[in-house]
Amino acid sequence: MPSFTNVLSAAALAHLAAAYTQVNLPAAFMTKNIDPIVFPGAYDKSHLHSIFGSDAVTASTTTSAELQAGCTNADNPNDLSAYWVPTPLFTTDGGKTYKPLGLSRFSAYYNLGETPAEVAIPQNLQMVAGKATATTPDAMDANAQSKWGCESEDVPLDANGFPSSTCSTHIQQLLYFPNCVNTDTLETAYKDRRGGACPAGMKSMPQLRFSIRWDARKDLPDGWSGEAPIKLACGPAWCSHGDFINGWTEEAAKNMLKTTQEKTKFSSVEGSLGTEQMSCTPKDAEPDKGTNDYAESVSMMSKREVPGWGWASKSRMSRA
Numbered sequence: 001m002p003s004f005t006n007v008l009s010a011a012a013l014a015h016l017a018a019a020y021t022q023v024n025l026p027a028a029f030m031t032k033n034i035d036p037i038v039f040p041g042a043y044d045k046s047h048l049h050s051i052f053g054s055d056a057v058t059a060s061t062t063t064s065a066e067l068q069a070g071c072t073n074a075d076n077p078n079d080l081s082a083y084w085v086p087t088p089l090f091t092t093d094g095g096k097t098y099k100p101l102g103l104s105r106f107s108a109y110y111n112l113g114e115t116p117a118e119v120a121i122p123q124n125l126q127m128v129a130g131k132a133t134a135t136t137p138d139a140m141d142a143n144a145q146s147k148w149g150c151e152s153e154d155v156p157l158d159a160n161g162f163p164s165s166t167c168s169t170h171i172q173q174l175l176y177f178p179n180c181v182n183t184d185t186l187e188t189a190y191k192d193r194r195g196g197a198c199p200a201g202m203k204s205m206p207q208l209r210f211s212i213r214w215d216a217r218k219d220l221p222d223g224w225s226g227e228a229p230i231k232l233a234c235g236p237a238w239c240s241h242g243d244f245i246n247g248w249t250e251e252a253a254k255n256m257l258k259t260t261q262e263k264t265k266f267s268s269v270e271g272s273l274g275t276e277q278m279s280c281t282p283k284d285a286e287p288d289k290g291t292n293d294y295a296e297s298v299s300m301m302s303k304r305e306v307p308g309w310g311w312a313s314k315s316r317m318s319r320a
Helices: 004-017 064-068 250-259 294-303
Strands: 021-025 030-032 049-053 082-086 088-090 103-110 126-130 147-150 171-176 208-214 230-232 241-245
Touching: 082 208, 126 171, 126 208
Parallel strands: none
Antiparallel strands: 021 103, 030 049, 049 082, 082 241, 088 230, 103 208, 126 241, 147 171, 171 208
């Protein structure tokens, strides 16, 4: 597997092909055991997720309109999308207990290093990148280019896919989403190669990339050497995946297409909701449902095991 430094260098070179836009979200407004894409309506089947963006998201959310009725902590108020990933966890007692790892910043990049898009990201689009069932590098979806590593230095990965020694700054996670869509069915896919062609019946849209910086320095002040005292709610780093429900206002989503026509620079996306970050504070829309506790989420899944899917433990992985 290429080093994280090489991956970043490739991305830096690739972005010269086209412009991009970026949305920053400073925190997960909610940690909860829901996944409205894979387990719609369920509060006892999903592992723990760190959830960013519109606080209108619940276990039953399916539409952009639902998300657009909420409050977002994104720095662009026209982006009320919901973004989530399996919660990274750390332990200080040898694995007896786990707590969520601290976050520095979640950034959603669009069209980084890609060719100009043909269509806007459709309303109501739902996407998943990565494979929650992957327990080895070979089992991962290569299209998602899911990578973990230190942000500022090249550190070998441990057997679970995390940095094998302390990062001087942040642990960074990258994840690429499909960049082709059938606008009638909302089916998505990846191009046959970077800058290549979409499958028949699909058109290219701005590609979404998660870039997440987790800060372990406060949680693990003594650092580590060897196997990192870190795991995901779904297991090792290989199960890394991300979920997205589009909440961009329709006008802003169309305006995003303009950013893909420019060359070698960042372009902002404007919309009817202005340019100032929302002044509201996102909060859980259903505080009495589900849990934000890792141990409790595992217990809930074990009681409602789905045949053929399993639940999050050392030997079995949940699908999402």
